[in-house]
Amino acid sequence: MPPRSSSVLQLPRALTISHIVNPTTLPTAYALSRSYSTRKTPNYPGHVHLSVPERIFLGLGSALGSLINPRRADLIATCGETTAVPYFLPRLRNIMLRHPTGRRILRDRPRITSTSLNLPYLRSLPDNSVGREYVRWLDREGVSPDTRTEVKYIDDPEEAYVMQRYRECHDFYHALTGLPVVREGEVALKAFEFANLVIPMTGAAMGAVVTLKKEERERMWGVYFPWAIRNGVRSECVLNIYWEEELETDVDALRERLGIEMPPDLRNIRAEKKKAKKAEKRAAEALKMA
Incomplete structure (x- = not known):
């Protein structure tokens, strides 16, 4: 008879202690999980079952790695998926099920991509409409809706969609x-998402405040964290917004309807601070030459 497979977590040979000390060297979580576990039949395309030890290992490793390097989108996605069950995603699904718009979103399961939203059309919408503001923000920041990682570590298909929709x-x-x-800006927004959705990964991401510069930390504690908690708690659950049906809505009207106030313009604050520092530097150089 072939030996019975052990349920004890077996780390892959390629994984060394350096990966634990420095999680940014971890390969993608999917490759790691495939190397030390026998998989069941997937519940949806791309789905990967995780045992409890695997979920704990990937959750801790990805959380530490994403804190050290917030640009590792794969680690952030893995942390979000491995820490959101068994409690937090079912809770969000139930919130959506109790809301008429949330129920329609779960039934329709729309996806947000550059094709489904028709970005050229959004650019033609009036100023201050939701769609125009959205595509203007995409263009200004140089990002695309097509780069979101597919959910794979959540077993329930409907809960997996809730996470995908959030993402x-x-x-x-x-x-x-x-x-x-x-x-x-990302730390501030994660604080808002945590207050509104209570997804563990968004709360953990707030810990990245310790990696900010002193001046940025002071702004975060004094301005943006208070704004995020206040607005996240009092506003409607943002997962119950059918964005595809709000594209022509006035963005200020939507904010008022949801109970969200605009925070101080962080981009302008940073630009003014940078401008002031340059002026101080020029003044100091001129004083030395005098």
Whole structure:
């Protein structure tokens, strides 16, 4: 008889202690998981079953790695998926099921891509419409809705869609709040998402505040964290927004309907600070030459 497979987590040979100390050297989580686990039949295309030890290992490793290097989108996605079950995603699904628009979103399962949204059409919409503000934000930040990682580590197909929907709507949250994709802006938006959705990964991402410069940390604690918590708690669940049906809506009217106030313009604040520092530097150089 062939030996019975062990349920104990077996680390791949390629994984060394350096991967634990420095998680940014981890290969993609999918490649890791395939190397040390026998898979069941997937529940949907791309789905990968994880055992409890695998989920814990990938969750901790990806959380640490994404904190060290916030540009590792694969680690951020893995952290989000491995820490959102068994409680948080079912909770969000139930919130959507209790809301008429949320139920329609779960039934229709729309996807947000550059094709489904027709970006040229959005550029033709009036100023201050949701669609125009969204595509203007995409163009200004140089990002695309087509880059969102597909969910793979969540077993329930409907819960997997909830996570995918959150992921694909993230840029709408940026456009709605005006927060840029710089690290400071991402930390502020993750704080808003945590207060509104209570997804563990978004709460963990707030820890990246320690990696900011002193001046940025002070702004975060004094301005953006208070704004994020206040607005995230009081506003409607942002997963219940059918963005595809709001593209022609006035963005200020949508903010008012949801109960979201605009934070101070972080891009302008950073630009003014940078301008002031350059002026101080020029003045100091001129004083030395005098």
